[in-house]
Amino acid sequence: MSKIESILTESRVFNASEQLKKRVALTESDIAQLYAKAGKDHVGFWSDLAREKLAWSKPFTIGLDDSNAPHFKWFSDGKLNASYNCIDRHLETKSDKLAIIFEADDGKVVRYTYKELHDQVCRFANTLVAQGIQKGDRVVIYMPMIPQAVIAMQACARIGAIHSVVFGGFSAESLRDRIDDTGAKLVITANAGRRGGKIIPLKKAVDDALEKGGDHVRKVIVFRRTNDDVAMKAGRDIDWYEAEAGMSNYHDPVMVDSEHPLFLLYTSGSTGKPKGVQHSTGGYLLNAHVTNEWMFDLSEQDVFWCTADVGWITGHTYVTYGPLSVGATILMFEGVPTYPDAGRFWQICQDHGVTIFYTAPTAIRALMKFGSELPSQYDLSKLRILGTVGEPINPEAWIWYYHEIGGGRCPIIDTWWQTETGAHMLAPFPVTPLKPGSCAKALPGIDAAIVNESGQALEANEGGLLVIKKPWPSMIRTVWGDDARYQKTYFPMMDTIKDGASCYVVGDSAYQDEDGYFWILGRVDDVLNVSGHRLGTMEIESALVSHPKVAEAAVVGRPDEIKGEAISAFVVLNVDIPTEDSEQASLVQELRTWVAKEIGAIAKPDDIRFGTNLPKTRSGKIMRRLLKTLARGEEIVQDTSTLEDPSVLEQFK
Ligand code: WTA
DSSP states (O other), X not given: OHHHHHHHTOOOOBOOOHHHHHHSSSXXXXXXXXXXXXXXXXXXXXXXXXXXXXXXXXXXXXXXEEEETTEEEESTTOEEOHHIIIIIHHHHHHTTSEEEEEEOTTSOEEEEEHHHHHHHHHHHXXXXXXXXXXXXXXXXXXXXXXXXXXXHHHHHHXXXXXXXXXXXXXXXXXXXXXXXXHTOXXXXXXXXXXXXXXXXXXXXXXXXXXXXXXXXXXEEEEEOOSSSOOOOOTTTEEEHHHHHTTOOSOOOOOOEETTSOOEEEEEOOSSSSOEEEEEOSHHHHHHHHHHHHHHHOOOTTOEEEEOOOTTXXXXXXXXXXXXXXXXXXXXXXXXXXXXXXTTHHHHHHHHHTOOEEEEOHHHHHHHHTTOSHHHHTSOOTTOOEEEEESSOOOHXXXXXXXXXXXXXXXXXXXXXXXXTTOSOOBOOOTTXXXXXXXXXXXXXXXXXXXXXXXXXXXXXXXOEEXXXXXXXXXXXXXXXXXXXXXXXXXXXXXXXXXXXXXXXXXXXXXXXXXXXXXXXXXXXXXXXXXXXEEEEHHHHHHHHHTSTTEEEEEEEEEEETTTEEEEEEEEEESSOOOOSHHHHHHHHHHHHHHHHHHTBGGGOOSEEEEESSOOBBTTSOBOHHHHHHXXXXXXXXXXXXXXXXXXXXXXXX
């Protein structure tokens, strides 16, 4: 509740300047027309856009097939290729235009024109085919943030293989789970990556992952990012350049059905293992394309920098696919915002003339700590649009971003969306009046609402469940290998309300104010949002429990100024709780390192407390509300009478 109140006190509205209104492609009246058209004919609206914005090798005649709800097909009798749409169709008019500007961790810059990108993608596509990869095969990509990651993704798309990018920060165990779930035939990796002046080994994690799993993996292609030695397993591992030797720069893209899966991307859920979110080709690409145009006013003249790693959905839609489909220039950066100092982001914006900059609130808050001196040393005058994603942005950070980075001239586009939605769902257009902390309204063709558990619409300012009531082209198609989970997680009202089979339940709570602006309150399930990344409490708990000394564990989030949420773990040991402080500290360290190894460094608990039992109800359910209160260091005022053993609370304090 305190969160609702603090947001409600935010009443500032920032209107677009006349100058900005003149500069952007879409005027207020264009936008009103988009809404009017979408309101009148939902399917016709999306179908017309799909014809206008994408190149089809076989035009579609069916807009939406909803005969098997909650499974929806868009443009299902049409054929296209995502890589053709991102690259080939631009070659005639802009083969010499820059597609990618890459700045390495050490400052070295490499540029790729659309023609060069085409040649590289084709050569790698031919390489994949030569390694036995065909349409429909899964390929896992575990790479640093370098152009070869984009090339690998585009090459998969080109041959109709389904890629699944695993974030390079995930551990060997997490990687193995994902490789096994996809049944991938091939893994693409690098020997190592460079971040913040350090070498981060990657190939080693692939070796560890494949030692105990991944029997279906036949080949591993290894890109040598550094000169460090890398162990290569004979018969399985191949060097990227050796594999490419003799391959042609030309590859005829494989045209696939609009519904053919373009990729799988794993994301956290509240229970069980991560879900392989399956996206389509045509529908996904359409929303990726139009949201880049609508929200960022992206055009061929821009240099667009989305700081997200390709291991997350943001790196798919706003690095690899959307901006290239529009024909823009993207910037990719290998390193971290604070190396060699905390001015790195601003230096890159200056040096490459970045016009649109898209990052996460956690990065803004972290950089804000260093003060306004640093950004003021750089020429940021080319910036015209700023974006944020991943979690609610607190008004203080919004205002800092707006003034210190955007010079008071750039709208802040707060974009709400999810891995499952594929692209922006709630967000302002550049000319929309902005309220710091709100992601404004649902986009044209996105039917969002706030409802209660029985699906009834709520009044303005009433908090409830955020739902999307009509299917949209870039929506998740299913959970890979677990369709029951897809239906249960996202369409829980399927059997209980009318039209429940098309009512997508987001998993966030939110409210709409009297102007119809959405304000996100947070997740409704037990999923944490750490530095803009979704982490399931379940995964972290099972990682802790897999440690030999741990019997039980519960993990909750607590507010953290920089990371959004910090991770607090409550642990029951199957040995005695160490009595010496130093012993306890070293066990805490041991468990943190353990979790980093099991899942990845981002999942490391920030604090760990020990007790002899977890606070449970008599029916055995862990009372997370109480743990959250404890994690925040607040007094417990909740009713504890249903607790099995109230004394455990004292231990955890
Ligand atoms: C949260 C990231 C508030 C939300 C693209 C959502 C946000 C989850 C925003 C999805 C925002 C994302 N304001 N909250 N602008 N953007 N979220 O799948 O809880 O990694 O459900 O996708 O992040 O996280 P995911």
